[in-house]
Amino acid sequence: MKEIVLVKYGEMVLKGLNKKSFEDMLTKNIKRRLKRLGHFQMTSAQSTTYITPLDDDIDLDEVVERVGKVFGIAALCRACVCEKDFADITEKAIDYCGGVLGSAKTFKVAAKRSDKAFPMKSPEICAELGGVLLEKFPNLTVDVKEPEVTVTVEIRDTNAYVHAENIKGAGGLPVGSSGKALLLLSGGIDSPVAGWMMAKRGVHIAAIHYVSPPYTSDRAQLKVEQLCEKLTDWCGGIAFYCVPFTEIQEAIKDNCPEEFFTIIMRRLMMEIAQRIAEKDNCLALITGESVGQVASQTMAAIGCTDAVCRIPVLRPLVGMDKTEIIEISRKIDTFETSTLPYEDCCTVFTPRHPKVRPRLEDIEKAQNSFDFEPLIQKAVEGTEMKTFNYSK
Ligand code: ATP
Numbered sequence: 001m002k003e004i005v006l007v008k009y010g011e012m013v014l015k016g017l018n019k020k021s022f023e024d025m026l027t028k029n030i031k032r033r034l035k036r037l038g039h040f041q042m043t044s045a046q047s048t049t050y051i052t053p054l055d056d057d058i059d060l061d062e063v064v065e066r067v068g069k070v071f072g073i074a075a076l077c078r079a080c081v082c083e084k085d086f087a088d089i090t091e092k093a094i095d096y097c098g099g100v101l102g103s104a105k106t107f108k109v110a111a112k113r114s115d116k117a118f119p120m121k122s123p124e125i126c127a128e129l130g131g132v133l134l135e136k137f138p139n140l141t142v143d144v145k146e147p148e149v150t151v152t153v154e155i156r157d158t159n160a161y162v163h164a165e166n167i168k169g170a171g172g173l174p175v176g177s178s179g180k181a182l183l184l185l186s187g188g189i190d191s192p193v194a195g196w197m198m199a200k201r202g203v204h205i206a207a208i209h210y211v212s213p214p215y216t217s218d219r220a221q222l223k224v225e226q227l228c229e230k231l232t233d234w235c236g237g238i239a240f241y242c243v244p245f246t247e248i249q250e251a252i253k254d255n256c257p258e259e260f261f262t263i264i265m266r267r268l269m270m271e272i273a274q275r276i277a278e279k280d281n282c283l284a285l286i287t288g289e290s291v292g293q294v295a296s297q298t299m300a301a302i303g304c305t306d307a308v309c310r311i312p313v314l315r316p317l318v319g320m321d322k323t324e325i326i327e328i329s330r331k332i333d334t335f336e337t338s339t340l341p342y343e344d345c346c347t348v349f350t351p352r353h354p355k356v357r358p359r360l361e362d363i364e365k366a367q368n369s370f371d372f373e374p375l376i377q378k379a380v381e382g383t384e385m386k387t388f389n390y391s392k
């Protein structure tokens with residue numbers, strides 16, 4: 001039996017966006033994701049993309065697994081290819097959907113006929129096929145409102161398709177349709193989740209990470225690179241910028257009051273991030289901050305950090321609890337890597353008593369007592385870039 005994969009995008013989403021460019025971007029993202037699995041033909045019609053494998057040995061489970069992580073898709077399913085002939089459609093529906101129909105109590109048949117030359121109209125297909133299935137599976141009754149199983153028949157240009165499953169897609173918008181933003185990626189739990197959430201809204205992600213050797217180790221950086229690689233399954237290709245941050249942190253420690261260390265460090269991180277963002281055409285920064293989580297994430301502290309930002313800072317986790325964030329990190333498979341015990345530059349020189357309600361003028365005064373500009377420039381120049389792509 002020949003099978004294909006059907007991908008449905010949400011109609012709601014299409015209203016606000018240019019439909020054609022949305023479709024093109026989604027198709028491009030799916031093609032990229034499937035490239036290493038073999039050859040496929042892809043056609044789109046009526047908010048559906050039809051993925052037809054052209055090689056014999058393609059693993060459709062793997063196709064579904066990968067496409068299930070492509071943003072912009074409301075639902076997907078495997079479907080059986082039939083002749084445009086009612087007898088063949090019936091036979092295949094019994095065979096292909098037999099498993100689910102055999103163990104269900106209620107069902108209905110839905111038909112879509114885009115080829116109007118097909119001799120039966122949709123209600124007729126539903127009634128006829130429904131009758132045959134009722135006879136074949138005595139366990140079933142019809143429920144048109146809330147059926148356990150919906151057998152869908154689609155009559156299209158060259159073939160008909162039958163399917164009975166519906167898998168929830170990743171939702172959101174196709175990555176790239178909202179432009180690019182730079183994610184401040186630490187090795188922690190939060191920032192990978194923040195990146196994933198913005199990718200879901202169609203944002204193409206680039207990542208920036210600050211390292212402070214010898215206070216932070218190579219393994220800490222490798223862990224962040226591993227997180228980047230995991231994110232590519234959802235986000236596509238990621239440019240990863242690694243910033244040497246040691247001298248700046250030492251300068252903060254030697255020249256600023258201890259209670260302000262963290263806020264000044266965060267302001268300098270933002271400053272560097274903006275310069276990299278500008279070079280790489282990123283329209284915003286993304287962080288994993290959540291109000292009240294730590295001393296540097298009180299509203300007053302966020303205000304002091306934001307004061308140096310000239311582009312928007314997106315904080316998708318801002319109102320979320322840690323348990324909610326952890327739930328997503330498990331779902332997107334970053335949790336285990338995030339909880340490996342390596343140090344982050346944020347934990348170097350942490351003040352014993354950080355200010356939870358810092359005043360901007362005090363912070364500015366403390367920061368202005370030392371000229372950080374040459375060190376900022378040096379850090380930007382010393383930044384190394386690597387690109388990550390799908391892990392498989
Ligand atoms: P996370 O779990 O993402 O590390 P966190 O709760 O540990 O977050 P902080 O350490 O205060 O919080 O960091 C807040 C945000 O600052 C992070 O979510 C991340 O966006 C950014 N950040 C922190 N450390 C780094 C780093 N070394 N490189 C890049 N960004 C960082």
Ligand code: MG
Nearest residue numbers: 186188344346
């Ligand atoms: Mg952290």
